[in-house]
Amino acid sequence: MKPHRKAGWIAGLMPAMALAACTSATPPAAMPAPPANPPANMQYLYGSGEAGAVSIQAFRALLNYAGEQVKARPVDSVVLAQGASLDAPAFAPCGQKPFAAIFDVDETLVLNLGFEYFDARTGQGFNDAIWDQWEKTGAGQVSPVPGAVYAVDALRSMGVTVIFNTNRAAANADATAQAIANAGLGKAVHGETLFLKGDDATGSKKDGRRWTIAGKYCVIALGGDQLGDFSDLFNQIASVPERRQAAIRGMAAKMWGNGWFALPNPVYGSGLKGGFEEVFPAGKRWDPPAATDGK
Amino acid sequence: MKPHRKAGWIAGLMPAMALAACTSATPPAAMPAPPANPPANMQYLYGSGEAGAVSIQAFRALLNYAGEQVKARPVDSVVLAQGASLDAPAFAPCGQKPFAAIFDVDETLVLNLGFEYFDARTGQGFNDAIWDQWEKTGAGQVSPVPGAVYAVDALRSMGVTVIFNTNRAAANADATAQAIANAGLGKAVHGETLFLKGDDATGSKKDGRRWTIAGKYCVIALGGDQLGDFSDLFNQIASVPERRQAAIRGMAAKMWGNGWFALPNPVYGSGLKGGFEEVFPAGKRWDPPAATDGK
Numbered sequence: 001m002k003p004h005r006k007a008g009w010i011a012g013l014m015p016a017m018a019l020a021a022c023t024s025a026t027p028p029a030a031m032p033a034p035p036a037n038p039p040a041n042m043q044y045l046y047g048s049g050e051a052g053a054v055s056i057q058a059f060r061a062l063l064n065y066a067g068e069q070v071k072a073r074p075v076d077s078v079v080l081a082q083g084a085s086l087d088a089p090a091f092a093p094c095g096q097k098p099f100a101a102i103f104d105v106d107e108t109l110v111l112n113l114g115f116e117y118f119d120a121r122t123g124q125g126f127n128d129a130i131w132d133q134w135e136k137t138g139a140g141q142v143s144p145v146p147g148a149v150y151a152v153d154a155l156r157s158m159g160v161t162v163i164f165n166t167n168r169a170a171a172n173a174d175a176t177a178q179a180i181a182n183a184g185l186g187k188a189v190h191g192e193t194l195f196l197k198g199d200d201a202t203g204s205k206k207d208g209r210r211w212t213i214a215g216k217y218c219v220i221a222l223g224g225d226q227l228g229d230f231s232d233l234f235n236q237i238a239s240v241p242e243r244r245q246a247a248i249r250g251m252a253a254k255m256w257g258n259g260w261f262a263l264p265n266p267v268y269g270s271g272l273k274g275g276f277e278e279v280f281p282a283g284k285r286w287d288p289p290a291a292t293d294g295k
Numbered sequence: 296m297k298p299h300r301k302a303g304w305i306a307g308l309m310p311a312m313a314l315a316a317c318t319s320a321t322p323p324a325a326m327p328a329p330p331a332n333p334p335a336n337m338q339y340l341y342g343s344g345e346a347g348a349v350s351i352q353a354f355r356a357l358l359n360y361a362g363e364q365v366k367a368r369p370v371d372s373v374v375l376a377q378g379a380s381l382d383a384p385a386f387a388p389c390g391q392k393p394f395a396a397i398f399d400v401d402e403t404l405v406l407n408l409g410f411e412y413f414d415a416r417t418g419q420g421f422n423d424a425i426w427d428q429w430e431k432t433g434a435g436q437v438s439p440v441p442g443a444v445y446a447v448d449a450l451r452s453m454g455v456t457v458i459f460n461t462n463r464a465a466a467n468a469d470a471t472a473q474a475i476a477n478a479g480l481g482k483a484v485h486g487e488t489l490f491l492k493g494d495d496a497t498g499s500k501k502d503g504r505r506w507t508i509a510g511k512y513c514v515i516a517l518g519g520d521q522l523g524d525f526s527d528l529f530n531q532i533a534s535v536p537e538r539r540q541a542a543i544r545g546m547a548a549k550m551w552g553n554g555w556f557a558l559p560n561p562v563y564g565s566g567l568k569g570g571f572e573e574v575f576p577a578g579k580r581w582d583p584p585a586a587t588d589g590k
Contacts, residue, residue: 038574040567041336047535047574048566049522049542054349054559056543057552061356064552114581121571133583141581146543147551227344240342247344248351248441256442257352257359264349266561271343272335276416279333279342286409286436288428 034121041266042120046111052146054264059147062221062261063154069220070099070158077219078259079210080231089251092214100217101155102210104224105166105176107265109148110183114141116267126268135172139179145263149184161217162186163193165209170198207232225265230255240274241281329416336561337415341406347441349559354442357516357556358449364515365394365453372514373554374505375526384546387506389513396450397508399519400461400471402560404443405478409436411562421563430467434474440558444479456512457481458488460504465493502527520560525550535569536576
């Protein structure tokens with residue numbers, strides 16, 4: 001549809017900012033008042049039927065695809081093999097290994113409502129120490145992504161092992177398993193069906209963990225909200241437009257909805273980068289005619 | 296993945312706002328400088344590989360579904376019939392009518408890069424007069440949504456008529472057909488394959504136009520970024536959480552990826568509403584333990 005009734009960033013943000021900045025010549029001692037509403041990206045992801053629809057649709061596509069793979073065992077898994085590139089892809093072999101689907105957790109299967117509520121109200125931006133507290137104490141303040149519980153249950157009914165591969169910390173494995181359980185997603189066992197940052201020496205990279213899993217399972221589907229949930233290779237591309245092109249052309253374009261299943265997340269992550277020149281291609285920038293003739 | 300390196304709204308917005316508000320006791324005569332970067336929701340939709348992936352996946356699901364419907368003609372279309380409700384759904388019949396798929400245009404098939412570039416830089420918020428100028432003069436500054444050109448071409452190859460149902464103005468029909476053509480989406484003929492606001496007396500409501508189309512065609516798929524692209528009934532629900540529930544439960548939950556296909560749009564529209572109490576359900580709000588014990 002066409003846009004309507006958007007509040008501009010000036011109208012929406014000037015009053016609180018002006019107040020915070022001008023009532024004193026020194027920096028304000030207290031935090032400014034929280035904004036009147038959550039930002040648009042959170043209204044969308046956590047509050048809209050539209051985002052819920054996109055999520056349910058992604059899980060339905062995943063289940064349709066997984067059902068076909070289980071009926072006719074594929075030769076290859078959907079995990080890019082060690083040494084493969086985006087231009088010369090190769091996939092880890094399936095053999096006769098049992099079936100698995102690998103999912104990221106945060107904003108893929110679980111909505112971090114509690115953390116984002118705090119974040120939006122305080123406006124502090126992301127902070128490792130607070131996120132660590134969230135991992136440790138927030139297991140009660142999550143909800144499942146729409147469609148996730150149905151999908152995970154249906155996969156298990158088909159004989160597909162559901163494996164969680166997240167960048168939450170290995171030190172918080174028990175609390176993360178509890179968050180997964182509280183969201184209605186069942187049992188996660190560290191080292192078996194739960195893989196975490198710190199399980200190997202590659203930090204937040206996930207390829208190593210995927211290769212470990214693909215050594216034991218025929219991985220028929222990957223689900224995630226970030227390109228790094230599918231391959232670390234995307235995050236080696238520094239240019240914002242080149243990274244987007246790598247995801248929507250060539251090999252990757254053939255994988256979306258066809259082994260790789262992407263969930264929406266406009267709230268945070270490695271996709272939220274880029275200045276005006278990177279996000280809006282040359283030749284696609286516009287000014288109203290009235291504004292350019294001096295009016 | 297877990298959040299990282301997000302800029303908070305305070306850190307991101309304070310400098311420009313403080314400058315604009317404090318350099319003079321009177322309101323500043325000129326617009327404040329544009330923000331350093333586009334907002335996160337535009338970085339996501341227009342700049343990220345992640346959003347491109349979600350879009351391609353939606354179009355692949357639509358094509359898979361349409362291919363099955365063409366092979367085995369359905370009894371019913373996917374257009375809710377006149378008089379139906381979300382609780383008691385009924386669909387317009389297919390009979391032996393030719394196949395069609397109905398798509399919204401803006402942020403469903405076409406990315407309005409030029410308009411959003413202007414909007415983000417000026418921060419004025421949505422304005423009917425400027426949007427009208429955009430409809431009239433912006434046909435060269437659009438791009439297709441990733442996957443849209445492939446999907447539209449493939450549907451036509453299957454014998455499915457592609458019909459555009461948009462809330463752009465009937466008075467701007469020619470310029471809108473040009474924008475559609477420039478995006479690589481082929482020919483749109485007003486009254487035949489292009490339906491616009493002003494074609495009937497119901498304004499921006501789309502059900503009437505859908506019923507007109509379903510009178511001539513067996514509509515096997517709907518594509519849109521807003522719930523109103525599927526049924527006007529959703530927009531009669533004033534409560535933000537009730538509207539979301541209506542989209543992710545009951546009849547609607549069965550339609551996503553199964554006749555109804557949702558494209559991501561966190562930038563504008565009827566899903567971007569709600570205060571903290573509406574977006575974050577009671578019982579899902581959290582504070583770090585350290586912050587609640589007085590630290």
